[in-house]
Amino acid sequence: MDHFDIVIVGGGIAGASLGAEVAGEARVLLIEAESYPGMHSTGRSAAFWLESYGGAGVAPLSTASKDFLANPPVEFAESGFLSPRGTIHVDSTGHVDAFAFLPASVETLAMSRAELEAAIPGISPRWVQARSEPGCADIDVAGLHAAYLRQYRRRGGTLWADARLASAHRGGEWWTVMIEDGLSVTADTLVNAAGAWADPVATACEVAPLGIAPKRRTMVQLRVGHSGLSRLPQVSDAAGSFYFKGEGDRSVWVSPHDEIATEACDAQPEEIDIAVAIDRFEKAVDWPVERVERSWAGLRSFAPDRLPVIGYDVAAPGFFWFAGQGGFGIQTAPAAAKLAAAGLLGREPDPMVVGFDAAIYSPARFAPR
Ligand SMILES: Cc1cc2nc3c(=O)[nH]c(=O)nc-3n(C[C@H](O)[C@H](O)[C@H](O)COP(=O)(O)OP(=O)(O)OC[C@H]3O[C@@H](n4cnc5c(N)ncnc54)[C@H](O)[C@@H]3O)c2cc1C
Incomplete structure (x- = not known):
């Protein structure tokens, strides 16, 4: 043996x-x-690499990882694994503490409504406050x-x-x-x-x-009637009901932020979660959804x-x-x-x-x- x-x-x-x-x-x-x-x-x-994600207990691990991800040692990889994306956290409540979940150690900037509309043309008027997190990046x-x-x-x-x-x-x-x-x-x-x-x-x-505990999360790639989306920042509801980011010129990745308790398994997306993702996306921006290009689900496991x-x-x-x-x-x-x-x-x-x-x-x- x-x-x-x-x-x-x-x-x-x-x-x-x-x-x-x-x-x-x-x-x-x-x-x-x-x-x-x-x-x-x-x-x-x-x-994506989103420094604020997971709260104050997780942020130090994300922060410490960034340099390695951006500029790994040459013996590890010939180039970095990050490309800039940026996140915009949006809020529909107007509460003063709507963004209190963002760790103080993470750089975020208040955005005016005009700045929000310039960054995300077609964003719904229901988003009355926004904060950008410029450090967010895509990970290869x-x-x-x-x-x-x-x-x-x-x-x-x-x-x-x-x-x-x-x-x-x-x-x-x-x-x-x-x-x-x-x-x-x-x-x-x-x-x-x-x-x-x-x-x-x-x-x-x-x-x-x-x-x-494993929790299922769904991702949907939507083809939409709006172009120029490849580098669209990630847009994330501060209340945690969705996020989306640009994928191709006219496509986006959307998640309904679902967190459904399940057994460990080969997770598959459910129709209802895809429908919820589309509904929340359509309430966030005025870009018509043309079709679902693909969808998938995976398990996020939490202590x-x-x-x-x-x-x-x-x-x-x-x-x-x-x-x-x-x-x-x-x-x-x-x-x-x-x-x-x-x-x-x-x-x-x-x-x-x-x-x-x-x-x-x-x-x-x-x-x-
Ligand atoms: C939809 C979604 C979006 C996410 N987005 C992000 C993101 O943007 N940024 C980020 O940092 N993280 C993200 N995550 C989280 C991230 O994907 C996970 O935290 C990470 O992949 C967990 O890695 P892991 O190696 O622990 O698990 P896994 O990749 O699941 O690996 C565990 C492996 O163990 C194997 N295994 C299980 N049982 C046995 C056994 N008995 N014998 C041998 N092998 C076994 C499995 O086959 C599996 O390959 C996301 C997750 C999901 C589902």
């Missing part, structure tokens, strides 16, 4: 980025249940994920696709990991980077789940406090959590992977995450007191 220092379960952005960080320093096996990594949440995102998610997998392999990491963890048992100093096709390996440490399956994977490893879970389980020796990346797993990946690597290997944190309070992300926060 092959023995590894670390087995990572899940080949999405979480498993790939952490694998790339630690592969040079340990014998690592990354197992991915599907025939290629990135098929689930990582391949279905809205692909496929490129970033591929670069992490490339670095992982270059550093000697082993990747098995079509390799679903069936169960794992810790006896003495190591884990015996059973894979569905009958293969098994042993490992000192098991990393749970299984996204929506984080709790089921923990259970299959005889570890208590943490309540990491009970909606912060990521990074660290060793308090009760199960050698079981490391890297899960609960919610709707921010791509934009936080560089910093989150460096923080996780420091915890996993017990080494000094990389300068990117020096000074971070790792305790706020530790699974110990859920331990009974």
